[in-house]
Amino acid sequence: xxxxxxxxxxxxxxxxxxxxxxxxxxxxxxxxxxxxxxxxxxxxxxxxxxxxxxxxxxxxxxxxxxxxxxxxxxxxxxxxxxxxxxxxxxxxxxxxxxxxxxxxxxxxxxxxxxxxxxxxxxxxxxxxxxxxxxxxxxxxxxxxxxxxxxxxxxxxxxxxxxxxxxxxxxxxxxxxxxxxxxxxxxxxxxxxxxxxxxxxxxxxxxxxxxxxxxxxxxxxxxxxxxxxxxxxxxxxxxxxxxxxxxxxxxxxxxxxxxxxxxxxxxxxxxxxxxxxxxxxxxxxxxxxxxxxxxxxxxxxxxxxxxxxxxxxxxxxxxxxxxxxxxxxxxxxxxxxxxxxxxxxxxxxxxxxxxxxxxxxxxxxxxxxxxxxxxxxxxxxxxxxxxxxxxxxxxxxxxxxxxxxxxxxxxxxxxxxxxxxxxxxxxxxxxxxx
Amino acid sequence: xxxxxxxxxxxxxxxxxxxxxxxxxxxxxxxxxxxxxxxxxxxxxxxxxxxxxxxxxxxxxxxxxxxxxxxxxxxxxxxxxxxxxxxxxxxxxxxxxxxxxxxxxxxxxxxxxxxxxxxxxxxxxxxxxxxxxxxxxxxxxx
Ligand SMILES: [Zn+2]
Numbered sequence: 134x135x136x137x138x139x140x141x142x143x144x145x146x147x148x149x150x151x152x153x154x155x156x157x158x159x160x161x162x163x164x165x166x167x168x169x170x171x172x173x174x175x176x177x178x179x180x181x182x183x184x185x186x187x188x189x190x191x192x193x194x195x196x197x198x199x200x201x202x203x204x205x206x207x208x209x210x211x212x213x214x215x216x217x218x219x220x221x222x223x224x225x226x227x228x229x230x231x232x233x234x235x236x237x238x239x240x241x242x243x244x245x246x247x248x249x250x251x252x253x254x255x256x257x258x259x260x261x262x263x264x265x266x267x268x269x270x271x272x273x274x275x276x277x278x279x280x281x282x283x284x285x286x287x288x289x290x291x292x293x294x295x296x297x298x299x300x301x302x303x304x305x306x307x308x309x310x311x312x313x314x315x316x317x318x319x320x321x322x323x324x325x326x327x328x329x330x331x332x333x334x335x336x337x338x339x340x341x342x343x344x345x346x347x348x349x350x351x352x353x354x355x356x357x358x359x360x361x362x363x364x365x366x367x368x369x370x371x372x373x374x375x376x377x378x379x380x381x382x383x384x385x386x387x388x389x390x391x392x393x394x395x396x397x398x399x400x401x402x403x404x405x406x407x408x409x410x411x412x413x414x415x416x417x418x419x420x421x422x423x424x425x426x427x428x429x430x431x432x433x434x435x436x437x438x439x440x441x442x443x444x445x446x447x448x449x450x451x452x453x454x455x456x457x458x459x460x461x462x463x464x465x466x467x468x469x470x471x472x473x474x475x476x477x478x479x480x481x482x483x484x485x486x487x488x489x490x491x492x493x494x495x496x497x498x499x500x501x502x503x504x505x506x507x508x509x510x511x512x513x514x515x516x517x518x519x520x521x522x523x524x525x526x527x528x529x530x531x532x533x534x535x536x537x538x539x540x541x542x543x544x545x546x547x548x549x550x551x552x553x554x555x556x557x558x559x560x561x562x563x564x565x566x
Numbered sequence: 567x568x569x570x571x572x573x574x575x576x577x578x579x580x581x582x583x584x585x586x587x588x589x590x591x592x593x594x595x596x597x598x599x600x601x602x603x604x605x606x607x608x609x610x611x612x613x614x615x616x617x618x619x620x621x622x623x624x625x626x627x628x629x630x631x632x633x634x635x636x637x638x639x640x641x642x643x644x645x646x647x648x649x650x651x652x653x654x655x656x657x658x659x660x661x662x663x664x665x666x667x668x669x670x671x672x673x674x675x676x677x678x679x680x681x682x683x684x685x686x687x688x689x690x691x692x693x694x695x696x697x698x699x700x701x702x703x704x705x706x707x708x
Contacts, residue, residue: 511631518604
């Protein structure tokens with residue numbers, strides 16, 4: 134079901150007219166209310182009136198995570214604190230956290246967008262939503278909660294943790310929709326199994342998963358383990374929270390971005406050049422309806438691509454691919470941008486599970502070389518040399534085909550790639566020495 | 567008529583073979599035959615042992631990728647042309663030998679391990695030609 138049929142299926146031309154109007158008023162607002170933006174615009178020799186078309190957005194400076202940290206905690210707010218009704222913060226694993234605020238109208242907008250998202254993911258008024266996203270400073274729990282109430286579904290605010298009790302609730306309360314991180318869901322399924330039953334035997338129909346990167350293989354696993362259709366949800370507190378983009382359960386092929394509230398761009402993370410539709414790069418967002426915490430050209434550091442092709446569900450909003458990695462992990466090899474996650478997708482074609490791998494970059498005679506070490510899992514192993522060599526050749530060919538770089542593929546023994554806190558060290562760049 | 571062979575992926579074969587044999591001997595697994603195929607980058611160690619289950623378990627515990635393959639233990643006359651006769655028979659029947667290696671001497675003939683692309687057809691053919699194919703239980707007591 135499409136929750137907001139007028140806006141979600143709006144013809145492109147009308148949508149862009151709304152975007153421009155909303156963008157212009159957002160720019161006027163931040164220029165007047167947020168010293169950071171006024172300073173940045175002045176440095177670029179711009180006033181809000183210079184932005185006359187959506188194309189002109191590219192004239193504006195970017196906003197980075199560091200900018201938000203520099204203005205910790207409330208420096209980026211565009212309204213006085215008496216208008217702020219809610220505060221969230223992202224965890225500060227590296228550096229100080231970033232703090233965001235919401236006016237009453239922002240909460241209302243967010244609730245509406247989350248209601249849209251839940252509907253796209255298969256939820257209706259009659260559903261019972263088991264919400265296992267954490268409630269608290271993290272936007273996941275409350276974001277879904279308000280959206281579920283707005284939609285009129287019954288929400289069980291179970292939050293994260295206390296796994297055994299969650300499973301009893303799942304059994305007794307009969308929820309039909311699960312909202313959770315994919316990794317926690319698989320943990321729930323395992324614990325349920327230990328308790329003697331399968332989540333597939335419960336009432337679940339749809340799962341709406343996000344807040345961490347996951348893969349197509351994981352989708353298959355989740356759908357089989359729970360007997361559901363699984364969709365991907367995307368959001369980040371700096372832009373709003375969950376509900377910035379959502380996959381429709383009809384296509385399960387890319388996430389519709391709610392473009393009447395956010396304008397997406399894809400840029401080359403090095404040159405900062407805007408990339409055309411279909412090309413992979415860093416996702417950049419501009420919010421065009423937020424009051425307390427508007428954000429202009431925010432560099433998410435998430436890697437994806439944008440696809441304008443029409444969707445079978447009827448929504449006209451552009452789709453972004455599932456986020457495949459972070460810009461922090463990017464390598465430039467002979468001038469080609471390479472993300473470890475792209476290599477991972479290639480490897481997944483040759484193996485049922487994702488093998489552990491490591492990229493080693495060297496410079497020989499002023500030329501970059503890439504070696505991809507792949508641990509020989511049971512599925513990759515063959516007892517014939519020829520077959521193992523074919524596996525190496527095939528992976529190398531796939532990498533060349535999909536990424537456009539030549540790589541030497543080397544099969545190595547299981548557990549031979551150095552691990553750091555259980556995770557394989559993905560990249561060794563010897564060029565920096 | 568099938569004998570189970572275990573195989574292991576080795577990255578650099580030098581000291582690693584000794585590691586494998588040490589692990590197996592510590593688990594009281596007896597190695598009946600061992601063959602190594604390698605390239606400059608990696609190798610595959612193939613083993614016939616008296617206790618596959620234990621061997622697989624301890625090798626996995628030590629982080630090796632263990633594969634299992636059905637092979638045939640075939641009696642080869644220990645005289646000129648003995649092996650040749652078998653290979654010609656197989657070639658005529660269009661059966662490929664992926665690889666082979668010696669298991670041991672048994673009286674007047676040698677016992678060799680063969681890996682065929684089609685083990686059922688191969689065993690049937692050898693049987694019909696009066697060439698002995700050992701059962702797994704017979705191999706164990708050789
Ligand atoms: Zn759709």
